[in-house]
Amino acid sequence: MSQAQTIAPASTVALLRDGADGIETLLLRRSEKLAFAPGRWVFPGGRLDPQDYALANGCEEAAARAGAARESQEECCQRPDPAAMVLLSRWTTPEGHARRFSTYIFAAPLAQVGEVVVDGEEIDSACWLGAGAALQQHRAGELDVMPPTMITLRLLDAHPTVAAFLQAAREALVPEVFPNLCRSEAGLVSMYPGDAGYAAGDPSLPGARHRAVLVDGEWIYLHEGVDAAYPPLVP
Known part of the structure; x- marks a missing residue:
């Protein structure tokens, strides 16, 4: 397949x-x-x-x-x-x-909010x-x-x-x-196009950072030094 x-x-x-x-x-x-x-x-x-x-x-x-x-x-x-x-x-x-x-x-x-039932x-x-x-x-x-x-x-x-x-x-x-999910010494890293490590799947490579990093249970989004062809996903 x-x-x-x-x-x-x-x-x-x-x-x-x-x-x-x-x-x-x-x-x-x-x-x-x-x-x-x-x-x-x-x-x-x-x-x-x-x-x-x-x-x-x-x-x-x-x-x-x-x-x-x-x-x-x-x-x-x-x-x-x-x-x-x-x-x-x-x-x-x-x-x-x-x-x-x-x-x-x-x-x-929602035009009309009803009772939420799961x-x-x-x-x-x-x-x-x-x-x-x-x-x-x-x-x-x-x-x-x-x-x-x-x-x-x-x-x-x-x-x-x-x-x-x-x-x-x-x-x-x-x-x-299209995330590239990897592990680093700091924990999980979800890299996005424009990140220096995206293509190689290596979050340790120096350069641009376009990723979300899981730190103590919190996903922290980074967009630093990224080429203008890869705009940020958040303001």
């Missing part, structure tokens, strides 16, 4: 509402029993299925929108409008993982959190997230309202991110 055949299309959506202290988003905690990302806090989402493609006339991005809405309904009983979703980025699971996904990350406002099996907890509060909890080691979630939270935290964020997101470039 080719490498391309082993990468499954998936999608996720950051559900948004305005709160007293800025933008709030709904985060779900994946069960510790799951094989992929156990115990991590994530946005609703999952692998695309034939039903999603049937609604999309063969267009993968449209299928991704349908899949994100379906997964949100299944995982937390919230139903965003696929047409209102704004595509933020697309991330591909690094090589070396048994299960790899090419994941569309969307953001969407199944207690795949998802064991859920909470609405301000983007800034979520980042603070992550820094304190209380919210275990992956780099795509951390970077999306930073994007949300840079704007005061949902409307302002979505307007900026519509005008922004949509990066396709």
